Amino acid sequence: MDPQGYVFLLLLLHILRAVIALEEKIIVSKLGDNATLSCIYHGRELHLKNLRVYWQIADDQEECSVVHTLISGQDNESEQCVHFKNRTQLFWDRLENGDFSLLLLNVSQSDERTYKCVVLQKTEYTRVIHQAEVVLSLAASYSQPILSGPIRNRDSTGEEVTFSCRSGNGYPEPNVYWINKTDNSHLPPSELEITPHADGTYSVFSTLKVKATSNMQIECSIENKILRENLSANYTQQKQSNGTDTESHKNLEKNGRGAQAAGIVSIVILIGLLAILTCWLRRRRSSKLVSYTDVQLNEDKGGLNSNETENWLNSLAQGMVMSGTKTSWKPVTSSISKGSVLTPVWFETFNNGLDDGTECTFSKFAHDTKLGHVADKPESHAAIQRDLNRMEKWADRNLMQFNKEK
Template sequence: MRPRSPGLLLLLLWGLQAESQEEVRAMVGSDVRLRCIYPEGNSFDLNDLYVYWQISVAGKGNADSVVTYHLSGNSSAGYGDNHYKDRAQLSLDSMKRGDFSLHLRNVTPQDEQRFNCLVFRKSLELEKILEVAVTLHVAANYSMPVVSGPSQDEELTFTCTSTNGYPRPNVYWINKTDNSVLDGALQNSTVSLNARGLYDVVSVLRIRRTPRVNVGCCIENVLLHQNLTSGQTETLTGAKESITEDPVDGSHGGEHQPVLSVLVVLAVIVALALATGWLCRSRCPPRSYTGAQLARPELALAEHV
């Protein structure tokens, strides 16, 4: 019997239902193993096997794309979709033991697919002996969000940025005083795919002016059960200058001398002042300027803005 071409055999595979299913997670850039193992642990002759790994092509109805395959009579596996060339591998030694798992290198966001493993035996008139569906979920960590601002106008504007994450995130702004979530209507978030197929986030928060603002930006990666939060605390206060006078403190030494002694001392001082032109500077403390005094900050916002 001549080996059938991959395209002809695919015509026979359409419409088949998976006998078992599982889900796998992998980080972008990592390697992953998609399991497809014959349950009874038999040994197999590679010349008697047709092994296919394939995915459904979005937007093409029932059309499937071959990731990699092994045909009866071949000494190696071939590739169907160029996206998986040199990245998708089958182990010939493992297949002899009934392990038809796919080894996928350098995972990309485009690999988030449902992969189907199909195994047929030539000696059984291409009877299907194994079918496994594996759904691959792909994830990438977002960068720690960076919050800038605020710009101060009629309202306060904060901007949060985070890059190179997957899948698409949830974006929240929170009041860090009580960790409550701010009204989504106050934010405008833009999530876009970059050249690597990963998501970048820019979120702008606009809130009314308050004396003290303590807000945080939260990027949630649902697949990784991960929340990345960074924040910004801003105190908006007016400056108030105050000039104080040092009061004459009655606790200085010599202030409790008898009145006569005081008069005598004063008379001596006046006499010296007339002689030297210096008048009472050592006993008259000048006014002292204490500088700008910050107004007492009000409590941080504790309710939704």
């Protein structure tokens, strides 16, 4: 081989090596999301202190092209473009494994560019060991299309009818297709309006005018090429007559009123059942309570009549034993038999209302009733006297007497 052919072969191999080393990828991200720009070197073990990593915009015509820089294991922001400040970061736990991918935060339309990653290694001399290009494409899904069509209440076959289709919040500009589903033929839109918004997204509105048929089936399709999304809405003609439509409407109203009436009746029945249950529970509870005021002591029920009670109390005496010492027997002077089941009955019956409205401290016991108050002021003396007068009136009203000896 002559020398010129050898030199040409070396040059060709060098060019091929450069082409193979330059990887190109396309990354698709949605507006407002974070995008990862891939740059991975599959080589031998690396030492960060010997590396320089440059991320830059591939277009040389940009005034500022530096996106991110890593020098000797440290971020260098001295020449970073303002547009990328605080929006880029490397994955530090992956660098020594050859992963120099860049995370770009909160992407917008201005970030839709081609980015270049260059990795240099410094040993005896500085050389490029890896480079890659990443094309960042942005996209946003469009909303579900809303298709509006004519409502035919009579036979209008052959007349011109209008359909409208709208969608929004998508990126980039969409393709809009009108399709006749009866034969899957494409129909040209009568109007197509694409409107950009401040956040970078687009909304689309389109109309279609066609001759009406007896079985129209129209589809509106919104295509987002980058996301490979096709959203569609369909219209199927439902021919109605005025009589049928009116009858259906009446039946609908009738059914609605019937359901409403049934609901009201159900509520009334439920309230009635709750009221009956409440009354039953109250009666059951009251039947278990002993009404002491209705106690009647008569001979027929095995109780004591008035004479027997009087004789029994007159012959009753009481005494007390304390530490083995007994007191003498004393006659019972109270009108209530102590230790008897009648004690709480008569006590509640005869003493009921005795302390109503008292101003002083009032103590009620089965055998002793006390009225107490601090008498250090003329007002206190008057309060005690008022309560004594009130008790005296109570005794007169209830035909009772106080045992003044106690």
